[in-house]
Amino acid sequence: MDNKMPNFLTRRAFLTPERTVVCFQEQSLTFKELYDRSYQTAGQLQKLGVKNGQFTAVLLKNHLDTIVILFALQLLGTKTVILNCRLTAAELLWQLQDSQASVLIVEDCFADLKQQFTEQLPTLISVTKTMLFAQEQVQPKLLEEVSLDEICTIMYTSGTTGKPKGVIQTYGNHWWSAVGSALNLGLTDQDCWLCTVPLFHISGFSILMRSVIYGMPIVLHEKFSEQKTIRDIKDKRVTIMSVVGTMLSRIVDTLEDERLPKEFRCMLLGGGPAPLPLLKTCVEKQIPVFQTYGMTETSSQIVTLSPEYSLTKLGSAGKPLFPSEIRIERIDGATAQPGEAGEIVVKGPNVTSGYLNREDATAEKIRQGWLYTGDVGYLDEEGFLFVLDRRSDLIISGGENIYPAEIEAVLLAHPDILEAGVTAVDDKDWGQVPAAFIVTRNGRDIPVDELQQFCRNRLAKYKIPKFFYLIDRLPRNAAKKLLRRTLRDWVNEGRFR
Ligand code: ATP
Ligand code: MG
CATH class of the missing domain: 3.30.300.30 (ANL, C-terminal domain)
Structure with missing residues (x-):
C-alpha cells in the first residue's frame, strides 16, 4: 500500500460528470465543466511557471473562478497557501515570507497589494485572475494520483493567541475530515451545502472538498447575507449550512415566526463558543443545530453534537467524529476524570502533522501523536465535551x-x-x-x-x-x-x- 488515491477532482468528474458541483449567482457548473475549466487553467498556470511541489499562495474571494483555480492547483500538485483576504498588507506580506511561497495568485481588485508584494519579495511571481482565463490551450502535466501524506493546503490560524501559524493540511487530512463528517451527519442524494463562509477559511474550504469527495452540489455566496441565505435555503433546496454564532443569530432574528423548510436538516455551528440563549431559541424554532468544536489544525470539526442532545447537553460541543479521538489532560500529564477540567488534546487522521517552517511550535503542540489544542474543557460521564476557554486566557x-x-x-x-x-x-x-x-x-x-x-x-x-x-x-x-x-x-x- 502506498497510501495513494486518484486525484480527487479527476475521479469525481469521471464518476458523476453531469451532476452539479456549484451554483454561484446565476451560474452553475457540473463536475465535468469544473474539471475542464480547471484543466485549462492548470495549463495556463504551468505556462506561467507554476510547478508540481511548489508553494503557491492565493488571495481570492468567494467566486466561481476561485474554485476553478483551487482545483487547477490540485491538478498540478502544488501546495496551496490559502491567504485570508481580510488581512492587512503587512499581515499578508508576513505570511508570504513565512510560507516561502514562490507564486502568488491574486484577484484583480488586489492589484495595488500585488505591486507591494513583488517589490518586497522580488522572487515572487504574481499572477492575476484575468491572466489565467486566456483562451490559448496549454496541456498541463497532471498529478494523476495523490499521496494522502502529501501537502494539499497551508492555512494560517486566526492569530488569536499569538502570531498565526501555517497549518499543514494533507490530502489525507481533508479526506478523513470529509469522511468523518459524512459518517456523523449522514449523506443523501438530496444534500446541498450552502457556503457563505470564506473559502480561505477551513470552514469554507472543507465544504469544497466534501463536494468533490461526496459528489454533492454546493451553493456559494460571495459573503454572508441573512436574507439571501433564507431565500436560497428555500429556492435552491439547501439541506446543510455552516455558520458561526453571529450568523446564526442574524438568521434567527430575520426568520421571526417563519420556519425553515423541513428538508433543511443541519446548521453546522462552529468557530467559537455558542451562546446558550441562541441555542434555546433554535430548539424553539425547530432549527436543527449541530454544535461543533474544531480548528484549522483539525481541518474542520473534530467534535460534534447532534440536535437530539441540544437540550439535554445544552452547551456541549458533542462527541468526537468516528475516526478521531479526544482526551482531557491535567497539568500533571494525567488523564482527567469526568467533570474535571484540563487541556483538550486530540488525535486522528484529520489532525495536522505540524506547522510549516515551525519546528518549535510543532514540537510544542504535537506530542506522541496528540495535538495539544491550548483549549481547556472537560468530558462529562458520557463522554460529551464541554469547552471552557483557551488556556492562555x-x-x-x-x-x-x-x-x-x-x-x-x-x-x-x-x-x-x-x-x-x-x-x-x-x-x-x-x-x-x-x-x-x-x-x-x-x-x-x-x-x-x-x-x-x-x-x-x-x-x-x-x-x-x-x-x-x-x-x-x-x-x-x-x-x-x-x-x-x-x-x-x-x-x-x-x-x-
Ligand atoms: P490561533 O491558533 O492563531 O490563536 P485560533 O485558534 O483562533 O488562532 P482557529 O483555528 O481559527 O484559530 O480557531 C480554532 C479555535 O476556536 C479553537 O482552538 C477554540 O479556541 C475556538 N473554538 C472552536 N470551536 C469552539 C467551540 N465550540 N467552543 C469554544 N471555542 C471554540
Ligand atoms: Mg488555535
Whole structure:
C-alpha cells in the first residue's frame, strides 16, 4: 500500500460528470465543466511557471473562478497557501515570507497589494485572475494520483493567541475530515451545502472538498447575507449550512415566526463558543443545530453534537467524529476524570502533522501523536465535551480558576450589552482579578453598580469583574475573534485604571 488515491477532482468528474458541483449567482457548473475549466487553467498556470511541489499562495474571494483555480492547483500538485483576504498588507506580506511561497495568485481588485508584494519579495511571481482565463490551450502535466501524506493546503490560524501559524493540511487530512463528517451527519442524494463562509477559511474550504469527495452540489455566496441565505435555503433546496454564532443569530432574528423548510436538516455551528440563549431559541424554532468544536489544525470539526442532545447537553460541543479521538489532560500529564477540567488534546487522521517552517511550535503542540489544542474543557460521564476557554486566557484569582468566556456569556445576557471581553488584571491580594470591557447597545451608559448587581445574581463572588470599562469597540482579528491579549496589553500599559 502506498497510501495513494486518484486525484480527487479527476475521479469525481469521471464518476458523476453531469451532476452539479456549484451554483454561484446565476451560474452553475457540473463536475465535468469544473474539471475542464480547471484543466485549462492548470495549463495556463504551468505556462506561467507554476510547478508540481511548489508553494503557491492565493488571495481570492468567494467566486466561481476561485474554485476553478483551487482545483487547477490540485491538478498540478502544488501546495496551496490559502491567504485570508481580510488581512492587512503587512499581515499578508508576513505570511508570504513565512510560507516561502514562490507564486502568488491574486484577484484583480488586489492589484495595488500585488505591486507591494513583488517589490518586497522580488522572487515572487504574481499572477492575476484575468491572466489565467486566456483562451490559448496549454496541456498541463497532471498529478494523476495523490499521496494522502502529501501537502494539499497551508492555512494560517486566526492569530488569536499569538502570531498565526501555517497549518499543514494533507490530502489525507481533508479526506478523513470529509469522511468523518459524512459518517456523523449522514449523506443523501438530496444534500446541498450552502457556503457563505470564506473559502480561505477551513470552514469554507472543507465544504469544497466534501463536494468533490461526496459528489454533492454546493451553493456559494460571495459573503454572508441573512436574507439571501433564507431565500436560497428555500429556492435552491439547501439541506446543510455552516455558520458561526453571529450568523446564526442574524438568521434567527430575520426568520421571526417563519420556519425553515423541513428538508433543511443541519446548521453546522462552529468557530467559537455558542451562546446558550441562541441555542434555546433554535430548539424553539425547530432549527436543527449541530454544535461543533474544531480548528484549522483539525481541518474542520473534530467534535460534534447532534440536535437530539441540544437540550439535554445544552452547551456541549458533542462527541468526537468516528475516526478521531479526544482526551482531557491535567497539568500533571494525567488523564482527567469526568467533570474535571484540563487541556483538550486530540488525535486522528484529520489532525495536522505540524506547522510549516515551525519546528518549535510543532514540537510544542504535537506530542506522541496528540495535538495539544491550548483549549481547556472537560468530558462529562458520557463522554460529551464541554469547552471552557483557551488556556492562555485563564485567570487565576486566589487559587481559583476563572474562565473569561463564562463571565462574557453572563454579561452578554444583559439586554443593553452588545459585546463583552474579559481579561486578567494583576492584583496584590488575589494575584489576578477579572476586568470586563463592554460595548453597550446604542452607546448606553450602564452604571457600575448595576453591572455588579447583574453579575452578583449570576456569578460566584470571585468571578465578578473588579473593573468594568465601557468602550466603543473590542479588538478583534480578521476572523472577528476577540483579542483578549490586546485587552491585557491595554491594562498592562496603564491605558485603563
Ligand atoms: P490561533 O491558533 O492563531 O490563536 P485560533 O485558534 O483562533 O488562532 P482557529 O483555528 O481559527 O484559530 O480557531 C480554532 C479555535 O476556536 C479553537 O482552538 C477554540 O479556541 C475556538 N473554538 C472552536 N470551536 C469552539 C467551540 N465550540 N467552543 C469554544 N471555542 C471554540
Ligand atoms: Mg488555535
